[in-house]
Amino acid sequence: MRVLIAEDDDRLARAVAAGLLRRGMTVDVALDGGSALAQLAATAYDVVVLDRDLPGVPGDDICRHLVATRSPSRILMLTAARSVRDRVEGLGLGADDYLPKPFDFTELVARIQALARRPGAPVRDELGYADLVLDPGRRTATRAGRKLALNPKEFAVLAYLLRADGRPVSAEELLEHVWDSAADPFTTTVKTTVGRLRAKLGDPPVLHTVRDSGYRIGAE
Amino acid sequence: MRVLIAEDDDRLARAVAAGLLRRGMTVDVALDGGSALAQLAATAYDVVVLDRDLPGVPGDDICRHLVATRSPSRILMLTAARSVRDRVEGLGLGADDYLPKPFDFTELVARIQALARRPGAPVRDELGYADLVLDPGRRTATRAGRKLALNPKEFAVLAYLLRADGRPVSAEELLEHVWDSAADPFTTTVKTTVGRLRAKLGDPPVLHTVRDSGYRIGAE
């Protein structure tokens, strides 16, 4: 699957690209409207992630262009403003989905995957490991059928770890993806949050520490 | 995906049909209420775009009919009048979405797609959770057999939350669907209305807040 990220915030674009690459997608990045159009002309993308505030040619215009040319690409709009008006306008322009900044990176990745799956079978994505089940759509988490009262940050961390599917995830990676990308690199909040999450997950332990590489969901 | 457009303005109907065909949908048009009913009886549509001011059988009646027969079709109501009351009534009748004329064509297309994509809890003529029962057709709400005196806005909000079936619904989403889409994005009316609704719903609480995500009907 081929994805174009049209986003002028270089760090953000690269972080998203990294996440998608890890999920096996092919990713290109365009830092301004002009190059986005050029890349769209040259290559057939499955999904286009489109910042509304794009320098050069604004995202709205690119969206209109894609719709007008009956491009088969699905469009996911990003916007800084969170107003209702923006949302309506975004969808009105023909975008397939819409995400206001700031967003949870894992959420973005999930939405891109949902878009990539052709419409039809409604997507009910559920994450889980053993008796632990997470439903991102409903914001619910259960263990052995028992509901877990997770705070938003704890929930986001757990979702990210589950999506990592057993791979150890470093504190830095969590900081970048679950927290604001401008987070203080010396913060200790990750270990605190993981600690609280662990306590709520209960026994037997499913969230393990891999020394020097990070945290991991899985067996022993 | 199969869509029925029940709209007596011939030009408008054809323009919409053309746009939907271009997005790969199968489209039929009914120019009056009678033929709309006939086509609905003959064919299973995913989405019905329903003009309220339909000659023959009015759109409201068709909507009621679809809800009463537990049709799986999703209903998008169109209406010339733009009043809030209209909007609330439309949703109260059991429509899934509502669009006042004049509308932006691309917005209509986007909404139809959104409806089609929506995972399919079938439309019911009665909404409810636990001892709470809502009858959109008769605009009545009861809890544990006791009638609740809900204002129109409160009723519409509750109906929308019940249709979301446990999924958290953001204030933004409520604003867009229950209020006028041109609503002030910084308004605090949602939390006020939800507060009043909560007070009327009584104990035990069924309307919960999910921090950073919205409101949700359900257990704890």
Next chain:
DNA sequence: CGGAAGGTGACAGCCAGGTGACAGCTGGCA
């Protein structure tokens, strides 16, 4: 045994969300 990585509990600031008072609007009615 010493240092670094990781865990834990206490604490405080802040902000999302809740609440009550009030006022404007609207629709019904005489």
Next chain:
DNA sequence: TGCCAGCTGTCACCTGGCTGTCACCTTCCG
């Protein structure tokens, strides 16, 4: 037309809990 009542939005203020920091402890490993 003027009055009244109920619905709905705004505003100011409150509060509870989420989250980050910090100090200190434990564990691991060379």
